[in-house]
Amino acid sequence: MADTLHLAADPVELTAALVDVPSVSGDEADIADLVERSLREQTSLEVVRSGNAVLARTTLGLPRRVILAGHLDTVPVNDNLPSRLEDGVLHGLGTCDMKGGVAVMLNLAATTDDPRYDLTFVFYDCEEVEAVRNGLGRIERELRQWLDADLAIVCEPSNAAVEAGCQGTMRIELRTSGTRAHTARGWMGVNAIHAVGEALGRLEAYQARTVDIDGCVYREGLQAVKIAGGVAGNVVPDECVLTVNHRFAPDRTPEQAEQHLREVFEGFDFTVTDRSAGALPGLHTEAAQELVRAAGGTPVAKLGWTDVARFAALGMPAVNFGPGDPTLAHTRQENVPVNQIQQCREVLRRFLNHG
Template identity: 50%
Template structure:
């Protein structure tokens, strides 16, 4: 059985050693369920490969500790190893050490050791969910929200996403459009008989390339927006005018815009010409920082008042839609997410664990 009360560093290594790429979370979910059900006086629920465990101590506030248990595909980096990083720091290496089994280990350890402790000052919910690293339709947190929203009631949510042991508040929203142009295929020696679909995308590409992204402050956090072509495809043969061309354009927008507002702005900038169409491939709202909420301010104080904006999209947005303020708070440098040499200094794991316990026991 997984030892949830073990040192969070050792627990991180144990979680990393259970390979759990997206869509293959059953093994780790089974082991976590067994370990959570061994804790006295807690309610444990399961939906698919997502687990939700809750205390019922009768405190005035409830803190949700959430994290995903899936990883990107393994890249010869499981099981975990321990060594020294480029800066000479004691470090864990392996898939998930940053994104986000170290954060999950800290949260599970806090839940297991404090669930029945006298010093606990807030009721706790821990959520271990599947399918975060893939399309939104597979997201376990989304599935629980749709099927059992009562499991997610709380006053504040913490996501164990890697944040360098600093609170990263809110998150940016994201929209990904598939832009498609149709033409007429022809031999390139007789190009006038065809209609080059790729050429129709040229003005749209220019509009994106010349776009000047906004930098905006929202609730004390500075967000950098970005509009970029992230994938493009066209071509039949080297002597053929293509009759189809398409590309994905991704807009990362600050949380002061709604999805509808962001989409309207995006389409205005793209200024699609006749014969070019779009469809929404993915769209997720952002989340305002919520640093003005007392229960969040208490967490900020516990970290010494340090915070910054979260640029990427995370599931804090799902909690924000439920009216629950949420922040990202976990060990590890986000720059190592999804890399073959993914790594987390063990001191960060200890630091986040200590800060979290101080906050939960206040």
């Protein structure tokens, strides 16, 4: 592993260098050390360390501030290291999720010399695991003032398009109960698995909303994702658990989404096991409009949940904008077209700099 990264180099080369530093969630110390050392040696930014997260910022006294954020960790290695470049495509673990975006951020940290905004760069840990370990949560608790800005850009893969806001998500466990009996005398029992059939029928007939917010169309979803029940091959089951995932548009709060599910599953008992609020696109704000103009094209809704919701909860608009196809994330075939890395760098350079 190199002692430092060449931050002003071609961001494609920088992406490859980052990919070749393994950084599975919980094991980001080496890459965090490398990022911290490179920023301290090659920029004049104020730099702080929080666990295995690295933060850097300008303090120019400008009237507005923009945050660029990206996670340093990856999912476990899947026979996809080291990186390799073939026919204009960089292959390897983390190329799109999201070391291509991190490379763009690092390059901008070193080369943005005439900014229109004060800038904060947040390179954080443990995004790919349970939310309680996410480095942004620790940063919010310990370095809250570093997360104040007029706009947050999370450089997650978005195919180099501005993806505004994000959906909320909720998981519930719907339980049915019955009475055990020998299957030879099944009429003496009550089958809990059969009882869940009505809930499955409602899911089959469910018509999901589509919601237009700031010109971004969010399509909701309600899907059964797991079913568990049964005692033995000759016993009528007395319990069944149906797990359902709801993706809801950001015009609904988690409380409103839960109330909607209680209406859908009226007559059934369920427990909410996980929920996260979505994020409104906030494209009406001046900074967001300036980013959209710099990117060209039309912003689209983020169909999924990302850490933009954490920034939105802090009171600022937030978007996803980064190189790579999000459908390739977490796959052995993960890759990123080099032209998308270069495109994202150029769009953000145009947005951040004067002239």
